[in-house]
Amino acid sequence: MATLQLRTISKRFGDTEVIKGINLDVNDREFVVFVGPSGCGKSTLMRMIAGLESASDGDILIDGQRINDVGPADRGLAMVFQSYALYPHMTVADNMGFSMRLAGVPKAERRAKVLEAARILQLEPLLDRKPKALSGGQRQRVAIGRAIVRNPSIFLFDEPLSNLDAALRVQMRIELARLHDELDATMIYVTHDQIEAMTMADKIVVLHDGVVEQVGSPMALYHHPRNRFVAGFIGSPKMNFLPATLVDTTPEGVTIRLPGGDERHVPVDGRHLAADTALELGLRPEHLVLDEQGPLSGEIKVLERLGGQTSLYVQMGAELITIMADGDVAFRVNDTVRFGFAPERAHLFDGEGLALPSLQQHPLAGLTRHDNRAPGTAEEPA
Numbered sequence: 001m002a003t004l005q006l007r008t009i010s011k012r013f014g015d016t017e018v019i020k021g022i023n024l025d026v027n028d029r030e031f032v033v034f035v036g037p038s039g040c041g042k043s044t045l046m047r048m049i050a051g052l053e054s055a056s057d058g059d060i061l062i063d064g065q066r067i068n069d070v071g072p073a074d075r076g077l078a079m080v081f082q083s084y085a086l087y088p089h090m091t092v093a094d095n096m097g098f099s100m101r102l103a104g105v106p107k108a109e110r111r112a113k114v115l116e117a118a119r120i121l122q123l124e125p126l127l128d129r130k131p132k133a134l135s136g137g138q139r140q141r142v143a144i145g146r147a148i149v150r151n152p153s154i155f156l157f158d159e160p161l162s163n164l165d166a167a168l169r170v171q172m173r174i175e176l177a178r179l180h181d182e183l184d185a186t187m188i189y190v191t192h193d194q195i196e197a198m199t200m201a202d203k204i205v206v207l208h209d210g211v212v213e214q215v216g217s218p219m220a221l222y223h224h225p226r227n228r229f230v231a232g233f234i235g236s237p238k239m240n241f242l243p244a245t246l247v248d249t250t251p252e253g254v255t256i257r258l259p260g261g262d263e264r265h266v267p268v269d270g271r272h273l274a275a276d277t278a279l280e281l282g283l284r285p286e287h288l289v290l291d292e293q294g295p296l297s298g299e300i301k302v303l304e305r306l307g308g309q310t311s312l313y314v315q316m317g318a319e320l321i322t323i324m325a326d327g328d329v330a331f332r333v334n335d336t337v338r339f340g341f342a343p344e345r346a347h348l349f350d351g352e353g354l355a356l357p358s359l360q361q362h363p364l365a366g367l368t369r370h371d372n373r374a375p376g377t378a379e380e381p382a
């Protein structure tokens, strides 16, 4: 059992504040993913949780106990970094058991724990090999094995898969998700990979410039981003943004004028705004629909055929709009296309970049990875 709480945690390096008063609750056995642009403070936050970096302000609590002054080795955590150094002269088994040897754990117990970790990570046939005789993915698993044998209450992963090729990443992603189910440990995971974040997380934390922009389930962040930053950051390819003008508001939603002059009704709450307010309309590439009667149009500048899907990059005024279309669309570059969108798929942002709240909560917004399991296959998190 392990919960983690951050209470107004800050970190200053000299005069520069890189973590700016972060509050966060991580529940027991939750899989929490940190995402955000390079330099936003993900690794610094992880290192503060691990005890490798002190907090300038605020409290870090594990199971309700303040641990700011507890050393890294006594926090009950294990961390796996992007660059994991294995001892080259030691076998896989010795690499995994080394921390236990240092801690004076008896040999039989060490052996048992290494074998258990090797079973979970499918490393049993490789236990007697040296690291140089392993593939990148196998080495990565040894690094994770070193963390598992320590039986931590919380795992911290900082981009553990970023050195691997695409196929191995997929395999390791699935193995880590399985590992989480099998160990039922609390895990905090940093990644740049949208698919890892969306598929592994119970809860995603979007960081930006040392602050938390939004915390929520993957589907909640995708369907209900609270501001333009989160909207543009979660989802791949990125959300398109177009200028729009507020025409009218009612309790059922707002009417907006689109760049081409057409008007559309969108079910969001804009009652605090005056007519003629300039807004931004956010439309995801996968929600744009080619339609000869559609209200939007532009000229195709680039066309990418991916097989099952085709990406169209369409010039609309100053904006280059991405449309994910069917793989077999017959268009070519320089063709003009018309397209539209379902109103409930549209996002609107005010002058401060805040989303106008949706009046239709998406039915899947509360789903997490655990909800995808068949009932009874594993214990639900508390």
Ligand SMILES: Nc1ncnc2c1ncn2[C@@H]1O[C@H](COP(=O)(O)OP(=O)(O)OP(=O)(O)O)[C@@H](O)[C@H]1O
Residues within 6 Å of the ligand: 013, 018, 036, 037, 038, 039, 040, 041, 042, 043, 044, 045
């Ligand atoms: N020891 C340090 N001294 C001074 N500044 C630091 C130190 N460590 C990190 N920083 C700064 O703190 C900010 C956050 O760095 P951090 O490594 O946490 O970012 P990150 O979100 O992990 O980025 P990336 O995605 O590139 O790994 C950066 O601007 C970085 O330059």
Ligand SMILES: [Mg+2]
Residues within 6 Å of the ligand: 042, 043, 044
């Ligand atoms: Mg980092």
